[in-house]
Amino acid sequence: MTPQADITSKTTPNLKTAASSPSKTSPAPSVQYKAANGKVITVAMAEQDDGNMGIFRECFAMVTMGIIMSWYYIVVILSLLCLVGICIFPAWRAVAATVFMLMWSAALLPLDYQGWDAFCNSFIFRLWRDYFHYEYVLEEMIDPNKRYLFAEMPHGIFPWGEVISISITKQLFPGSRVGSIGASVIFLLPGLRHFFAWIGCRPASPENIKKIFEDGQDCAVTVGGVAEMFLVGGDKERLYLKKHKGFVREAMKNGADLVPVFCFGNSKLFNVVGESSRVSMGLMKRLSRRIKASVLISYGRLFLPIPIRHPLLFVVGKPLPVVHKAEPTKEEIAATHALFCEKVEELYYKYRPEWETRPLSIE
Known part of the structure; x- marks a missing residue:
């Protein structure tokens, strides 16, 4: 489902209340994005917006954000392992060199x-x-x-x-x-x-x-x-x-x-x-x-x-x-x-x- 913007003429709800709890007034899954002119801009969101994501969806969000946050360390550790394989373990030298070259060649792609x-x-x-x-x-x-x-x-x-x-x-x-x-x-x-x-x-x-x-x-x-x-x-x-x-x-x-x-x-x-x-x-x-x-x-x-x-x-x-x-x-x-x-x-x-x-x- 692609999010779509919809501007309606509803009265803007209290900002402090809305900030701490998502809106539940819309019949469709959505969160209200408020404008100061008294209108409410509603943008469709995920399947649920009441804070109860479900364990699978919440875990998936955590894993994906965790990968982005730790990507620097993943690249560094993987690079070091490849260098160790190239220098110390001859049997793995070709595999380690291939992984290292493929990984860092991506940094040169336009x-x-x-x-x-x-x-x-x-x-x-x-x-x-x-x-x-x-x-x-x-x-x-x-x-x-x-x-x-x-x-x-x-x-x-x-x-x-x-x-x-x-x-x-x-x-x-x-x-x-x-x-x-x-x-x-x-x-x-x-x-x-x-x-x-x-x-x-x-x-x-x-x-x-x-x-x-x-x-x-x-x-x-x-x-x-x-x-x-x-x-x-x-x-x-x-x-x-x-x-x-x-x-x-x-x-x-x-x-x-x-x-x-x-x-x-x-x-x-x-x-x-x-x-x-x-x-x-x-x-x-x-x-x-x-x-x-x-x-x-x-x-x-x-x-x-x-x-x-x-x-x-x-x-x-x-x-x-x-x-x-x-x-x-x-x-x-x-x-x-x-x-x-x-x-x-x-x-x-x-x-x-x-x-x-x-x-x-x-x-």
């Missing part, structure tokens, strides 16, 4: 960053949305004749909320396409690079942001990046935003309005060893910057790399018009960035669900 609609509309995304009781709030419909840069936050250990939103935006924004930007390191790994290409994600660079807009798409950027992985946990929802102004510059240069996007619950999906210690987190952050890859020991459900089953509320705020010019000044960028931070704070406290009691800290 990618189509336009996204794979059949994959994004598939049952796997409906399954993941069910797992997280996923809800999507759209404050204002997007104008397909304009350009937008969706500035998404928080990153968390892994931006599951942002990844899953790809399957919804294709339904809510007919006539528009949204490309995204991800850490360049993930595009070095066979398998994982293909997954992100299938959802329309490109390596992070100003050139790729420009390419997305030139292809007639809007652009989504998780602005906190790897640095925000070190801000999870604690008694605050922490964003690494004050020093990140590049996305504002790119929006101004490419003639795109800025859209604040917040995914409540995204920073609650994993625990990090040492997350309560600023010293240990600071050391891991400096090491990560030096090797250009995150160095964190995180765990989720059952102490495995499986995200905790926690509600996700994905809120797309109203677009913020910005000055469009090829070479914006530092002062113009700083002024727009300051206004954007204010809009993020407003969005956070306006839609914060009952289960999110932490104050917001923009750092």
Whole structure:
């Protein structure tokens, strides 16, 4: 069953109540995605949306997400085993060499960053949305004749909320396409690079942001990046935003309005060893910057790399018009960035669900 968007004139239910429990008012299996204009946008989901997934569906969701979360380690371990087989076990040398070459040759295959609609509309995304009781709030419909840069936050250990939103935006924004930007390191790994290409994600660079807009798409950027992985946990929802102004510059240069996007619950999906210690987190952050890859020991459900089953509320705020010019000044960028931070704070406290009691800290 392919999800279909249907806008009806129902009155918007209470957001805090809806955030903690999926809607059960529709006769068909669905979750209601609310717009601020009083209408309800209903997008068909998986076979059940009442939180009772069934053991098989829940386990399948856990396994698939766990594979994605641990794929880096799978590739590293498999590569080491192949090298051991090549160097130490002559009887297995040919098999090990073949597996090693096939695996890493996949990292050289060209990618189509336009996204794979059949994959994004598939049952796997409906399954993941069910797992997280996923809800999507759209404050204002997007104008397909304009350009937008969706500035998404928080990153968390892994931006599951942002990844899953790809399957919804294709339904809510007919006539528009949204490309995204991800850490360049993930595009070095066979398998994982293909997954992100299938959802329309490109390596992070100003050139790729420009390419997305030139292809007639809007652009989504998780602005906190790897640095925000070190801000999870604690008694605050922490964003690494004050020093990140590049996305504002790119929006101004490419003639795109800025859209604040917040995914409540995204920073609650994993625990990090040492997350309560600023010293240990600071050391891991400096090491990560030096090797250009995150160095964190995180765990989720059952102490495995499986995200905790926690509600996700994905809120797309109203677009913020910005000055469009090829070479914006530092002062113009700083002024727009300051206004954007204010809009993020407003969005956070306006839609914060009952289960999110932490104050917001923009750092």
